[in-house]
Amino acid sequence: MPELPEVETMCRGIRSIVGREIESLRTPRCRYRPIIIQPNLATIRRRLRGQVVTDVRRLGKRVVLHAGRWALILQPKMSGLVLLEQPPDLEHLRLRIEFAGPPACQLQFWDRRGLGTVELMAIDEIERRIVTGRLGPDALEISKDDFVQRLQSTRRSIKVALLDQKLLAGVGNLYASEMLHVARIAPQISSHQLSRRRLAKLYDAMHHILLAAIDHEGSTLADGTYRNALNDPGGYQQHHLVYARAGLNCKSCQRKEIQRIVQAQRSTFFCPRCQK
DNA sequence: CATATGTCCTGAGAGC
DNA sequence: TGCTCTCAGGACATAT
Numbered sequence: 377m378p379e380l381p382e383v384e385t386m387c388r389g390i391r392s393i394v395g396r397e398i399e400s401l402r403t404p405r406c407r408y409r410p411i412i413i414q415p416n417l418a419t420i421r422r423r424l425r426g427q428v429v430t431d432v433r434r435l436g437k438r439v440v441l442h443a444g445r446w447a448l449i450l451q452p453k454m455s456g457l458v459l460l461e462q463p464p465d466l467e468h469l470r471l472r473i474e475f476a477g478p479p480a481c482q483l484q485f486w487d488r489r490g491l492g493t494v495e496l497m498a499i500d501e502i503e504r505r506i507v508t509g510r511l512g513p514d515a516l517e518i519s520k521d522d523f524v525q526r527l528q529s530t531r532r533s534i535k536v537a538l539l540d541q542k543l544l545a546g547v548g549n550l551y552a553s554e555m556l557h558v559a560r561i562a563p564q565i566s567s568h569q570l571s572r573r574r575l576a577k578l579y580d581a582m583h584h585i586l587l588a589a590i591d592h593e594g595s596t597l598a599d600g601t602y603r604n605a606l607n608d609p610g611g612y613q614q615h616h617l618v619y620a621r622a623g624l625n626c627k628s629c630q631r632k633e634i635q636r637i638v639q640a641q642r643s644t645f646f647c648p649r650c651q652k
Numbered sequence: 653c654a655t656a657t658g659t660c661c662t663g664a665g666a667g668c
Numbered sequence: 669t670g671c672t673c674t675c676a677g678g679a680c681a682t683a684t
Contacts (some may be wrong), residue, residue, distance in 0.1 A: 377676080377677065377678080379678090384678085419677095424684090437678075437679090451678085451679085452678090453677080453678045453679070454676075454677055454678060455676095455677095473675060489676090489677095491677090491678070491679085493679095509681090510679090539676085539677095539678085541679075548678070549676095549678085550675080550677095597676095599676080641677080642676095642677060642678095643675090643676080
C-alpha cells in the first residue's frame with residue numbers, strides 16, 4: 377500500500393546513502409518466487425559496483441537511486457519496504473545493497489507479497505521508459521489549474537480517477553478516500569461533473585493530507601506491514617477519518633456510520649452525510 | 653481513443 | 669485443530 381507519503385518517507389529515510397559507494401548487490405536466499413529484477417542481477421552488478429550514489433528521489437510511488445549514469449528504481453507496490461535496518465524477516469528479503477565502509481551500511485528491499493520490482497536503466501531513459509504515457513504530474517507538484525483540467529477530462533468516478541497514475545501521480549486507495557472526505561465530495565460522482573470550485577477544494581485537501589501524512593511518516597495499517605527506513609511504523613493512521621472505518625461513527629459529523637463501497641475492485645470509505 | 657476487467661502474490665482472518 | 673475461502677490493492681496486460 378505504500379503511496380506518496382510512505383514512499384516519500386522511505387526516500388528521506390535513506391538519504392544517508394548519498395555519497396556512499398556501492399560495494400555489492402545480492403538477492404538473498406528466499407523461499408518464494410523471485411521478484412522481477414530488470415534487466416538481470418549480473419548486469420545490474422556490473423553497472424553499479426564501485427559507483428557512488430549521487431541522489432535519492434521519489435518518482436510517483438517509486439524510489440529512485442542515482443549512481444553514475446544509472447538509476448536503480450525500486451517499486452514497492454503493495455508490501456515492499458526500503459530499509460537501512462534489519463528487515464522484519466529474512467525469508468521475504470528480496471535485495472540487499474552493501475555500501476563500502478567505514479562504517480558498513482546496507483540498503484534492503486523487503487517485500488512480503490513479492491509484487492514489487494527492481495529496475496535499472498540509464499538516468500536519461502527514465503523519461504521515455506517510465507514517465508511518458510504512464511505518469512502524470514506529481515500530486516505535490518501539480519498546479520491547481522492543471523489538477524482541475526485533468527480531473528474534468530474523464531467521465532469516470534472521482535475516486536477511480538484519483539487512482540489513475542497517468543492523470544496524477546502519487547495518490548493511492550487510502551489517501552483518495554481521505555481527501556474526498558475532507559473536501560466533502562461523494563466518491564461516486566463523475567469526475568467531469570465536478571465544478572472548478574469543488575475540485576479546488578479537493579486540491580487543497582490533497583495537499584493538506586499528503587503533507588500531514590508525510591509529517592507523520594505515513595500510515596501503518598492494522599497488518600503492521602508498512603515501516604520507515606529504520607523499521608518504525610508511521611503515525612498517520614491515527615488521523616484517518618474514513619479509511620478502514622466502515623460501520624464506525626463518522627469523526628466529522630458524529631452522526632452517520634462510515635460506509636464501505638467497492639469501486640473498480642477497490643474499497644472506498646466515505647460518510648454519506650458529509651459527502652454529497 | 654477511453655474505460656473496464658483480470659492478473660500477479662502472500663498472509664491474515666473468518667467460518668466450519 | 670486445520671482446512672478452505674475471501675480479501676487486501678499497485679500497476680500492467682488484455683478486453684471491450
